[in-house]
Amino acid sequence: MTLQKLRRWLGFPLEDRYRVHIEQDIVQSSLRPGIFSALLILAFQAVMMVLSLLRKGGPFASLRRQGYWWLYVTLFSVTLLFLLLIVFLMRRRRPCLDTFFLPLQTFYTAFLCLWGTCVTLLDQFGGNSLSVFTYVTLSAAALTVLQPWQSALIFTGNCLFLNLLLPYTPAGPDNFYSNAVNSCFVTLGAFFISLWFYRSKVSSRYAKIIIEQQNADIRSMNVQLDKMAHTDELTGMKNRRSLERLPLDDRWNEMPPVSAMMVDIDFFKQFNDTYGHLAGDECLQRIAAVIRQFMEGREGVAVRFGGEEFFICLFSCSRAQVLEAGETLRAAVERCGYPRGDLPQGCITVSIGAATTEAENAPRLEDLLSRADKALYEAKHEGRNCVAAYI
Numbered sequence: 031m032t033l034q035k036l037r038r039w040l041g042f043p044l045e046d047r048y049r050v051h052i053e054q055d056i057v058q059s060s061l062r063p064g065i066f067s068a069l070l071i072l073a074f075q076a077v078m079m080v081l082s083l084l085r086k087g088g089p090f091a092s093l094r095r096q097g098y099w100w101l102y103v104t105l106f107s108v109t110l111l112f113l114l115l116i117v118f119l120m121r122r123r124r125p126c127l128d129t130f131f132l133p134l135q136t137f138y139t140a141f142l143c144l145w146g147t148c149v150t151l152l153d154q155f156g157g158n159s160l161s162v163f164t165y166v167t168l169s170a171a172a173l174t175v176l177q178p179w180q181s182a183l184i185f186t187g188n189c190l191f192l193n194l195l196l197p198y199t200p201a202g203p204d205n206f207y208s209n210a211v212n213s214c215f216v217t218l219g220a221f222f223i224s225l226w227f228y229r230s231k232v233s234s235r236y237a238k239i240i241i242e243q244q245n246a247d248i249r250s251m252n253v254q255l256d257k258m259a260h261t262d263e264l265t266g267m268k269n270r271r272s273l274e275r276l277p278l279d280d281r282w283n284e285m286p287p288v289s290a291m292m293v294d295i296d297f298f299k300q301f302n303d304t305y306g307h308l309a310g311d312e313c314l315q316r317i318a319a320v321i322r323q324f325m326e327g328r329e330g331v332a333v334r335f336g337g338e339e340f341f342i343c344l345f346s347c348s349r350a351q352v353l354e355a356g357e358t359l360r361a362a363v364e365r366c367g368y369p370r371g372d373l374p375q376g377c378i379t380v381s382i383g384a385a386t387t388e389a390e391n392a393p394r395l396e397d398l399l400s401r402a403d404k405a406l407y408e409a410k411h412e413g414r415n416c417v418a419a420y421i
Contacts, residue, residue: 040182041178042232048236048239050128052235052236053132055235056132056232056235057127057131059231060131060135061131063173064131065116067173068113068116068138069113071105071109072106072109075102075105075106079102079103082098094155097148101149101152104145105145108141109138112134112138115134119134136176139176139184140184140188143167143170143184143185143188144188146162146166147188147191147192150162150163150192151192151196151199154196154200154201154202155200158201158205158209160209160212160213163192164216167188167216168216168220170184170220170224171185171223172223172227175227177228178224178225181220181224185221186217189213192213193206193209193210196210260272260275262318262334264311264314264334265314265315265334267332267333267334268331268332268333268334270333270335272331272333273331276395286346287346287349288343288345288386288387288398289343289344289347289348289384289385290341290342290344290386290401291341291342291355291356292335292339292342292383292403293321293342293380293381293382293406294339294381294382294410295313295317295338295378295379296373296381296414297372298310298313299338300372301313301370304370304372313368314334314338316366316368316378317340317363317368320363321340321359328355329344330343341402342359343398347386352384352419353417355384356384360379360382360417363380364377364378366378375415379415380415381409381410381414382409382418383402383404383405383407383419384402384419385401385402385404385405386420387401401420404420406418408420
């Protein structure tokens, strides 16, 4: 357990399933600052090289000047290579950039810190300043994204390298204690700065992922709730509430005329009283299945209107066509042969009321419902198990 905690503290602090997503976000957020910092370093090194060339005696007047010169040239060259590699990765597919940018940045950061240490060692031959080591180390901690183990390895290794070589500089033995203390404090500060920046970036990306997941869950839940609100649980058909979304105006313009059918299971209350409500539920499911099959290939909407009634709206369907369709549906229900012994037919039957509107303007749903309902009343009046039209 302790080893696991240490691994998470020094490495990626969250579950591995978040790692790829978060590191991809870190790459995208670090890309522009990384390029800007590299361009700034290029400009500084170019200025220093020009100043070295303009200085009396040039860059090769002494061994110390030669050392500075070659350090400027080396950092300029490595930084230029770093930028060219980034441009190359950006022109490739995104997975290449996501895979190689952070390791490339880590390598460049390690080199930059080593470069700052070498400049600091050269400075000891003309003074006793740790300023370059300090600002390079702290800048690297603040401007790059390193995992804690990487920052600990780079900054600690760099500090050890500096303090191993400082005693061999002219003022090293006399100032070893102060230099060691100062460099250790700088290293410790850089580590915690890097740790804070890394944890901050990971936490912000993690929060973003969680929010996105919660939003996705909410959207999915809303879809499910909407489906439940507009679906009849027993039959799986759309329910009466879904008619509020029926685009009659658009459909009327696209495919007039519009027809409607109200379908009622004959003597359903009597069926329930005789065979029980479970049998009644099964009967409703069977009729719903017949209606769904009937609607295949037809432009329209079928819903369970309530109780034993179903409502069907057909587009581009004339009066003659809706009567023919109604008879087809009535016969299909009779053919399904759902048995009942309390009627002469010996099976479930339905009565259907049909209505059509061919007005110049789009019909109102209420009008279609009213007309189909009146036609259904006529079908029941005519003896049931038939289709009647609204006149």
